[in-house]
Amino acid sequence: MMLSELAPGERGTIQRYETDTPPSRLLEMGLVPGTTVEVVRRAPLGDPIYLNVRGYHLAVREHDAELIHVDEA
């Protein structure tokens, strides 16, 4: 499943990216394969998504989260 499909409160482990050229900022911020990510909540209008990753908080947009394959943890 995709990171965008996780409900608030759910966690997943990043498997791979849908594209060969993932946005480098996502990777630099620690969203690399093997990382466990928790969806904390969504913004009032549903997008962006508020994540808990490597002990800090990060907001990513839905269409970027749709690039990330996760396994539900």
Next chain:
Amino acid sequence: MPSDSSDSPVSSASVETSLRHVALAGNPNVGKTTVFNLLTGMKQKVANYPGVTVERKSGRLADRAGIEVIDLPGTYSLNPKSIDERVAYDVLVGRMDGEAPPDVVVCVVDATNLERNLYLVSQILDLGLPVVVALNMMDAAAENGIEVDIETLSDELGVPVVPLVARQGRGTEALRAAIFNAAESASNGQAPSSADPAPARQWPLQSAVERPVEALADQLAEEAPDVPPRQRQFEALGALTSDPLLTVWEDRAPAFYQAVLQARERLSERNVPYQHAETLGRYQWISPLARTVVTTVNDASERTLSDQIDAVLTHRIAGPAIFGAILLLVFQAVFTWAVPAMDFIEAAVGWTGQTTRAVMPNGLVEDLLVEGVIAGVGNVIVFLPQILLLFFFLGLMEDTGYMARTAFIMDRLMRRMGLSGGSVVPLLSSYACAVPGIMAARTLDSERDRIITIMVAPLMSCSARLPVYTLFIAAFIPAGSFVGVIGYQGLAMFALYLLGTVMAFVAAWILKTFVFTGDSSMFVMELPPYRLPQGKHLLQRMWGRVRLFAVRAGKIILGASVLLWILASFPAAEPDPERQAQRQAVQTQYQATIDSVAAARNVSPEQVVAGDLPGSVVEAKARRDAKLAVLSTAAASAQARQSFIGRFSRTIEPVMQPLGFDWKITAGIVSAIAAREVIISALSTIYSVGSGQETVLREALQADTYPNGDPVYTPLVAVSLMVFFVFALQCMSTLAVAKRELNSWFWPSVMWLYMFALAYVFSLAIYQGGQMLGVGG
């Protein structure tokens, strides 16, 4: 005091070369500025890097001689994405014009967020420079039950790690000592020098990528020998994985550039994901390292206070409601609390002008000084209270971490319009003044978002339009109210603000849809933990920004005011013989009164004037002064008609007439090209109203008629004129700042043209349409 023995103390140039440079790097939100303040004390210099508007903050390391500390903009990685990050990168790799390569890099790290912070540390280590890690926020880490094994961390990184609580100043002395030692050993040749090869890479790079990187590094050595050997591998890897870093070499090392392109092609053919080989490799090293040195005592599922606050402030319903309430408060503050201070400044400027007139001999120099220079400076500083207040609130939002939440809440809405969550603050600031608004757009990662935000920011009605709106609404919009509740005047004001705001979104949407048709922008944003703001830090930044505004806008407005004064004063109108005669008559009449009193008392006229004036003379004097004032304002009015601006306005009157503007309104608009509010003083001159007498000006406008008896100003003309001011970019400061921020005249020119076109078309439609329908005519 230790110093370089090789230096002669005589020449100042050699002293400067002995100066060692320490660059302070780190992620955003790690307290880097606080650390910088601690290290340097109050002796700081703020300048600009050449060609960009990023501030260069530097200062001498306190208690140690010969060390300069530079505070770099916050950056998440050495793969720059914004201008701020580019500056940090260029300084660190020693490629910033006029900037010595750093001798030591201090990397400030947030102890509560060690893992992600180590990413930048690992990149900086690869540069091969002496590094000191400042592990900040040790107190917050302790509160959250996070323990860091500093010794192991230092061993694993191979550099000194100094624990800090920068807010309380704890650890400062140890950090200063560590920096000083690193700088000392660097200059004694104990640390790696620029001739040394690269340090051994501590993180695993997959071999399919490592081999081409080594080959590319060798090629770079041949073609660009000025790149320090220790840095070659880093540069080669950067060029391979990042387009912005590759383009640097297109002209400097064309063969290397081509080789990188070929290497990329070969790697793609073999399906090697070289683009993220670096990030993956670094995190493969960082993750286990962080697990080793960080112990979390608390249960990980326990929510911190910051999380609990966030649950409310980013809540689906409470979040937007609270944001709206905060906005209302800020607007209330900027528009009402600032008024007493603005009134005071206006009065002070007026007083300065009058005093100057009183002490200086009459003439051109006096006029230039009072009407050009003093009025010009006044035009700038009158906005300082509003800007100060706005920066105070913005600074508060930034320092507490709330700013990121506003972007989070608003992103979806803003994106529909072609903007991003990060555009919220720049656009809001633009309600006070587009200059800080455009400067605030710097925080946007995406160049596309930044350009669009800057292009539409001046459409938000700024405080310089307010006096124009106020004058014309008060004069021409009836004071009544709609259903007895909503006043027409307030409604008109609201409509003007709404018009500008809606048009900003339309313009952004057009730019997104037809100009920047590429991929939608990136939005990856850290939501830092909430922190209590620090008063000193807040005030310091407020002061820095206000100074930047005052200097930048001040120079341009001052120049423009002087130029406009010249255009309004020349060619000088012929003295009108009739007015001369009247002036003479008024004087003669006054003298006659004195003479008659003198004759009655049997004293000389001089004695009458020297003593207490009798009532009849006081009255005569008042009559004389009033008549003289009328005559001199009439002369000013004639001058306005005769001047370059007057002549020009009468020439282009036919172009402006379809909007309902006669030559006098046109002259007001032309005079206000540099700064909108100038239209009021220009109209005051044209209508022979003394400055500051707004009620008189209002009456003069209402009374003005064309030769055929029709009023010059109808409510329809007033609306047309106000709408013209909503759109037209009558502001030199905005153009100048946009030029600096975008580094070209192209976009500012487009900005001026499209806003002028909007102004003309809308005013034309309103006036012509209104006349056709017979509204307000």
